[in-house]
Amino acid sequence: MAHEQVWFSRPRKYGKGSRECRVSTHRMGLIRKYGINMSRQCFRENAADIDSLKSGFGFYLNSSGLFKCVFCNFNKYVVKFPAVEQMGSALLTELKYRTRHLPKQHLIDSVEPQPKIVADIISFIDNNLTLSSNAEITIETNPTLVEIDKMRAFREAGVTRCSIGIQSFEDKVLKWMNRSHTGKDAVKAINVATNIFNNG
Numbered sequence: 543m544a545h546e547q548v549w550f551s552r553p554r555k556y557g558k559g560s561r562e563c564r565v566s567t568h569r570m571g572l573i574r575k576y577g578i579n580m581s582r583q584c585f586r587e588n589a590a591d592i593d594s595l596k597s598g599f600g601f602y603l604n605s606s607g608l609f610k611c612v613f614c615n616f617n618k619y620v621v622k623f624p625a626v627e628q629m630g631s632a633l634l635t636e637l638k639y640r641t642r643h644l645p646k647q648h649l650i651d652s653v654e655p656q657p658k659i660v661a662d663i664i665s666f667i668d669n670n671l672t673l674s675s676n677a678e679i680t681i682e683t684n685p686t687l688v689e690i691d692k693m694r695a696f697r698e699a700g701v702t703r704c705s706i707g708i709q710s711f712e713d714k715v716l717k718w719m720n721r722s723h724t725g726k727d728a729v730k731a732i733n734v735a736t737n738i739f740n741n742g
Contacts, residue, residue, distance in 0.1 A: 630659035637666055657695035664700040680705055685723040688731035693738045704735040 660681070667673055680703040681696050688706065696704075710716055711725035723731075 627659075630656070630662060633659070634662060634666060637663065638670075657692065657699050660696060660701060661699035678703055682707065684721075685727045685731035688734050690734055690738070693734060697738055702739070704739045706731050706735060708732075 664673075664679065679701050681701045682705045684707050688704075693704065706728075708728045708731075709719055709721065711728055713724050716724065
């Protein structure tokens with residue numbers, strides 16, 4: 543089947559209230575209909591034609607979760623002993639493959655592993671793609687993980703912005719949400735991040 547037929551074909555119906563993606567494993571989805579290999583082939587052969595890649599692109603890397611909050615609706619699995627180094631090595635291997643299929647343009651990088659992994663990834667991207675001089679490289683974190691030495695290490699690794707996930711400053715609300723920090727911890731995290739990333 544031609545690329546155009548697979549890429550632009552649509553299932554006749556999704557079902558009442560369905561929000562399934564048309565390329566998902568939904569019974570009417572393309573992956574279910576044509577197979578995962580066909581979908582991958584279409585993307586790999588035509589990735590350069592996608593408009594979003596012509597005007598630049600971004601990377602989003604996320605590490606293993608250490609805890610789960612009741613308000614989070616993401617498909618998230620808690621890992622007691624995350625293999626951080628192995629994950630970093632796997633990410634670099636994946637990047638080496640993926641960058642062969644992407645144009646050399648500027649990017650925005652949003653990450654949350656360890657500083658050493660971030661430094662390696664930024665270095666690889668800078669050496670293999672054209673990293674814009676004003677590229678925004680963001681670390682997304684939680685108040686309990688904001689430590690002065692760790693944030694400085696991220697800054698030295700090339701991170702330019704810190705985004706902290708704070709849902710409330712009220713301890714009762716945070717407890718209900720199963721958050722592992724207090725309102726005071728959140729304020730402290732903001733002060734640490736502001737001092738390092740705004741003045742650094």
